[in-house]
Amino acid sequence: MNKLDALKKEWKNQKFDLQLSKEELYGLTQKKSISSIKWIFIFSCVEFFAYLLFPFLIPDYFEAFEYYRSIHLYEFSIVISILGYAILSYFMIQFYLNYNKIKTSDSISILIETIIKSRKSVNKYILYNLGVFIVFLTVVLINAFRYDENYIHLLNQDVAGQGSIIKMVVVIIIIMILVLAVLIGFYYLVYGRYFFKLKRHVQELKQIED
């Protein structure tokens, strides 16, 4: 018997001082789970609902539609809003279906893949929201400069050489970059390390297969 086999034998014979009774084990199984999956699920639900409720938290949200009407964007804003909820439902269903596929009795590689896939539907939703927000803001600004007297006035002032539009555009771009930076930072803190670890496992499993 070589050294490794001897060691293996010892390994198999090892005893643990702590031996739990059936009652103690049952007690443990009834405790609350602290698993990452549970946290991802809770966080993802919070994200969905935060985006869902966000418009209602803005005081002038509904009055804003009247403004959109004045700059010929009423239909556009209604379509974007309805589309927003339809897409929210689609991503929520996707997330839920993928989440339901997560089974701890799957192989390690399948489990990791389903976790990543499930989380991806939330990420796609966030990206979709950011994209729509940027497009919507751009369209509103373009039409505001065409139909809103105040903006047209600004444009005229600019012709007079005061450069206020450039200043405004710069401010808007800076705000957008800041919002993006905060969001990316937030997601990195919440999920970055965990998903980095999962991806490392995926790579390692792939390397074994290569």
Added chain:
Amino acid sequence: MRLSENDFLELLKEHQNIIHKICRIYTYDDASQKDLFQEISIQLWKSYPSFEGKSKFTTWMYRVGLNTAITLYRKNKKTILGEDLAMLPELKAYEEYDDTKEIQIRWLYEKIETFSEIEKALILLYLEDKKYIEIAETLGISEVNARVKISRLKRKLKTMLK
């Protein structure tokens, strides 16, 4: 095969050493070991209604246990080497501690700590004498590659033993 709660707890009690081993491999202090033990018990409990007896109960236990340790468990701050290990006399060569079984086991745990989380799973299943097909299915890799990877890990362990 549907397991009743009582059967499940009976089997869990009988094979609890599997969980003890996984916890010792994947955590570095007592508190984390207890947390992980609890989390694995919860996950086993949650998934046993879907256990259909297609595989052995222990094979299923390794799978859920390793999955929990590798992907589900939220680790506390890593403490570098548990105090128990730090208290050990310095271990230099295999022959020097050959007479004490417990020290051999501790030496092995200490070496396993240097492997990646996926390699730890492979080593554990190898030490537990699992078949290559079972190891492959637990990790989701092919049997051939499981065999190749394990022989590499065995070689690495053998070098450590010299």
